[in-house]
Amino acid sequence: MKDVYLLSGFLGSGKTTLLANMIGHFKEQGLKPAVIMNELGELNFDSQAVEEGVPLKEMLNGCICCSGSEKTEAQIQTLLAEAVFDVLLIETTGAAHPVEALDAVYSPLFAEELNIKGIVTVADSKRWLTRNDMSPQSRSLFLEQIRHAHLLLINKSDLLSDTELATATFEIQGINEYAPILQTTNAKVPLKMLQEMQATARPDYIEKADLGKQLxxxxxxxxxxxxxxxxxxxxxxxxxxxxxxxxxxxxxxxxxxxxxxxxxxxxxxxxxxxxxxxxxxxxxxxxxxxxxxxxxxxx
Missing domain, CATH: 3.30.1220.10 (CobW-like, C-terminal domain)
Structure with missing residues (x-):
């Protein structure tokens, strides 16, 4: 089975930096990553962050979680048929709701070939502290991206004071008690934390307490x-x-x-x-x- 990670978070939070870091991690382990990048506009300027030789599919002019659902399924099927890879990294647009994003990538047509490791949400710590200045719709989506994450990165922590960082961490942890939280700069996350993620339930698997939270x-x-x-x-x-x-x-x-x-x-x-x-x-x-x-x- 091929592991699949979804990268979630608002525009500018550090998702593309995380993507580049993860590609490097997996290549160092001798694994071959593939990438699907989702962008609402007609051009995806972030695609240059993907190294040459890494299979890449771009979805433009649409969100992975709405009209792009069928396109996502087709892109995954194409990758499975044409590319050789071990890990699939999907960078969602900042407008993607986590449940819909997960729904878009898990089709009964190829479910047995994929192991959904989970959603890594990159939360901009400075934006969190000023979230009340956001529109109600944007703030609600921000909270949903945090609430449904399997791993939470409180990114740009170097821009906050110790007191501000402690406040952001405490408040975000209150939104999602299940996900491990990591305070990061430049979205740097240890490979071990990524490998320990698990969001695909196994009918024959007796859940242990530590993995039960991840599910x-x-x-x-x-x-x-x-x-x-x-x-x-x-x-x-x-x-x-x-x-x-x-x-x-x-x-x-x-x-x-x-x-x-x-x-x-x-x-x-x-x-x-x-x-x-x-x-x-x-x-x-x-x-x-x-x-x-x-x-x-x-x-």
């Missing part, structure tokens, strides 16, 4: 091979799930249908569509503590 926002792949349900049975099961299950997408075998149906779920709303090609009956679930929920048809 607060996580993904789980469910295989329905050999099973079949009615749509009503699925809808009844969905009503038993906690509100912390945010997204599902995949192909569910329905009784009386020769091919599994395409199924999507988002914040309580479901969508069913007939599928004319026989797809593998697999479902991706994204939410908080997804390994704790019971799965229909599974003991």
């Amino acid at each position: 607060h926002l996580s993904s789980r792949l469910v295989d329905f091979t050999g099973l079949a349900f009615t749509q009503q049975e699925i809808e009844d099961w969905l009503r038993t799930l906690p509100t912390t299950i945010y997204r599902m997408k995949g192909y569910i075998p329905i009784k009386g249908n020769s091919k599994p149906m395409l199924f999507q779920y988002a914040y309580g709303l479901t969508q069913w569509m007939p599928e004319y090609v026989k797809m593998a009956p697999k479902l991706v679930i994204i939410g908080d503590q997804v390994n704790d929920i019971s799965i229909i048809g599974k003991a």
